[in-house]
Amino acid sequence: MNVYLPIAQVSVDAIGLLAIGSGVGVLSGLFGVGGGFLMTPLLILIGIPPAVAVATGTNQIAAASFSGLLAHLRRRTVDIKMGCVMLFGGIIGSAGGVRLFAWLREIGQLELVVGLCYVVFLGAIGALMLQESLRALLSVRRGTPKRRMRHTWIHGLPFRMRFRQSNLYISVIPPALVGALVGLLAAIMGVGGGFIMVPAMIYLLGMATTVVVGTSLFQILFVAAFTTLAHAITNQTVDLMLALLLIVGGVLGAQIGARFGQRLRAEQLRILLALIVLGVCVVLGVDLVSTPDEMFVIDPNDA
Amino acid sequence: MMRDPIRRYLGLLSALMLALMTSGAAGEQVVAHLSQTQVSITTDFEGSEIMILGAVRREAAIPEEPLEIVVTLMGPITPVTIRKRERTAGVWVNGPAVRIDAAPSLYAVASTRPLLDVLSHTENLRHRIGLEEVIRLIDAPDWLLEERGAYREAVMRLRRDQGLYFTVDDGVSLLEETLFFTSIPLPADLVEGDYRARVFLLRDKAVIDSFEAEVAVQIVGIERLIRMLATESPAVYGVLSVVVALLAGWGGSALFRWLVP
Numbered sequence: 001m002n003v004y005l006p007i008a009q010v011s012v013d014a015i016g017l018l019a020i021g022s023g024v025g026v027l028s029g030l031f032g033v034g035g036g037f038l039m040t041p042l043l044i045l046i047g048i049p050p051a052v053a054v055a056t057g058t059n060q061i062a063a064a065s066f067s068g069l070l071a072h073l074r075r076r077t078v079d080i081k082m083g084c085v086m087l088f089g090g091i092i093g094s095a096g097g098v099r100l101f102a103w104l105r106e107i108g109q110l111e112l113v114v115g116l117c118y119v120v121f122l123g124a125i126g127a128l129m130l131q132e133s134l135r136a137l138l139s140v141r142r143g144t145p146k147r148r149m150r151h152t153w154i155h156g157l158p159f160r161m162r163f164r165q166s167n168l169y170i171s172v173i174p175p176a177l178v179g180a181l182v183g184l185l186a187a188i189m190g191v192g193g194g195f196i197m198v199p200a201m202i203y204l205l206g207m208a209t210t211v212v213v214g215t216s217l218f219q220i221l222f223v224a225a226f227t228t229l230a231h232a233i234t235n236q237t238v239d240l241m242l243a244l245l246l247i248v249g250g251v252l253g254a255q256i257g258a259r260f261g262q263r264l265r266a267e268q269l270r271i272l273l274a275l276i277v278l279g280v281c282v283v284l285g286v287d288l289v290s291t292p293d294e295m296f297v298i299d300p301n302d303a
Numbered sequence: 304m305m306r307d308p309i310r311r312y313l314g315l316l317s318a319l320m321l322a323l324m325t326s327g328a329a330g331e332q333v334v335a336h337l338s339q340t341q342v343s344i345t346t347d348f349e350g351s352e353i354m355i356l357g358a359v360r361r362e363a364a365i366p367e368e369p370l371e372i373v374v375t376l377m378g379p380i381t382p383v384t385i386r387k388r389e390r391t392a393g394v395w396v397n398g399p400a401v402r403i404d405a406a407p408s409l410y411a412v413a414s415t416r417p418l419l420d421v422l423s424h425t426e427n428l429r430h431r432i433g434l435e436e437v438i439r440l441i442d443a444p445d446w447l448l449e450e451r452g453a454y455r456e457a458v459m460r461l462r463r464d465q466g467l468y469f470t471v472d473d474g475v476s477l478l479e480e481t482l483f484f485t486s487i488p489l490p491a492d493l494v495e496g497d498y499r500a501r502v503f504l505l506r507d508k509a510v511i512d513s514f515e516a517e518v519a520v521q522i523v524g525i526e527r528l529i530r531m532l533a534t535e536s537p538a539v540y541g542v543l544s545v546v547v548a549l550l551a552g553w554g555g556s557a558l559f560r561w562l563v564p
Binding site for chain 1: 344345346347348349350383384385386387388393394395396397400453454457458460461462491492494495522525526527529530533534537538540541542543544545547548549551552553554555556559563
């Protein structure tokens with residue numbers, strides 16, 4: 001069954017879109033990540049113009065993260081104060097990102113920059129995750145305790161604030177910067193940014209792990225909502241029809257994934273996720289460097 | 304007394320003969336009907352087709368040279384930006400942009416026989432019938448002068464690969480040099496706007512008559528609403544998108560908690 005997308009102005013298979021939405025949803029339920037980093041490349045692959053894929057992706061992320069955030073709010077595992085500090089940076093980063101996006105689109109280099117960002121970030125994060133989870137797997141076997149972060153340069157910065165739920169007393173600069181980076185990536189790559197934020201919160205800020213996921217969802221929700229709005233106004237590339245299909249698939253998939261996830265071991269899950277991330281990175285990377293069949297491209301914004 | 308009507312008859316005949324001789328087959332005219340002049344793009348739009356049925360009206364006998372029919376359908380004409388990929392530091396980067404001033408979103412040509420067999424070059428230029436004559440690159444930058452043809456051809460090739468430009472050499476069936484019929488398929492990825500259908504009647508590689516009709520292609524229903532809101536009040540549309548997302552997110556988790564407590 002085909003469905004005509006009014007903003008993208010292409011006709012795509014509705015079942016395929018639902019499958020992508022739920023497939024990514026299963027992964028997000030399984031791993032506790034948003035899955036935007038898989039969603040956006042998949043949408044581009046099936047022929048959605050990249051500008052529409054990125055902007056609509058952020059809308060889908062708003063839905064998925066709200067669903068997850070509600071669960072965390074009920075369990076009281078959200079540090080709202082920390083979330084607000086990160087959000088402050090996030091909004092600034094996203095606003096800058098949407099501007100940058102519009103400019104890149106104008107000069108015709110959007111696809112390239114989106115592709116490069118994906119390869120760089122997915123490659124780095126995937127490698128780190130793989131290394132970390134392999135090490136964790138080994139240390140679990142050996143029984144060595146996990147090392148908590150001690151004193152680093154981060155604790156020397158000014159504007160310190162107490163974050164009771166995160167069990168921290170640190171400067172607001174690092175969390176705001178992390179938030180800003182994530183906001184920027186959300187606007188350009190159409191991702192929530194959990195895959196960067198969660199490691200940063202644990203290893204860089206040293207937050208209590210119980211509130212990490214809930215707090216990152218808090219920040220992602222508001223940044224995604226803001227980014228959707230900004231893309232709709234600046235670039236007019238949010239396709240509500242596409243978003244709806246992805247959201248429906250995603251919500252279903254996330255619930256299924258969450259139930260499966262409880263039966264699998266966390267360390268094995270993380271290795272699997274790392275491999276998926278690296279796999280997407282390689283596919284996109286090959287695409288950037290291999291000689292294309294067609295040497296000319298029509299700017300998709302004109303079509 | 305009896306000679307007058309005969310003379311008059313002969314006079315009329317010779318006048319007609321003269322008229323036919325000086326203006327070729329000027330008496331022939333095309334009449335055509337389109338199966339639809341309004342195409343609605345609905346949610347489940349999977350493409351459509353426009354059937355064109357026509358006839359040739361003539362007062363005199365059928366001339367000797369064979370009659371040929373060419374039918375074209377052209378989508379809205381917009382400029383197109385095209386770039387050539389260049390390798391920079393191992394990565395394929397889009398090179399400088401070239402603006403093709405006019406390129407229709409869709410162009411279909413159907414004819415009784417291959418276009419260039421039934422149409423002379425000058426007539427093709429004058430009536431802008433072939434695809435090459437439709438796509439225009441007016442102000443090419445200096446650096447491009449040598450390559451401009453390659454860019455134009457690339458637009459044609461890319462759109463042809465997408466199924467947006469096509470030619471059907473035997474797409475028009477002609478009966479007894481009088482009735483003709485053709486059917487032009489419309490792809491699913493149709494762009495909104497005014498489409499123009501043209502029918503050309505040809506003899507001896509020259510156009511003797513033509514017919515034109517407009518086809519309005521419109522997005523309808525919920526898609527129309529979405530598109531209008533998105534372009535006319537983007538802020539409202541943005542808020543709506545976020546609200547829909549939040550409701551769906553909340554609804555989804557509520558539904559599952561209710562289903563699987």
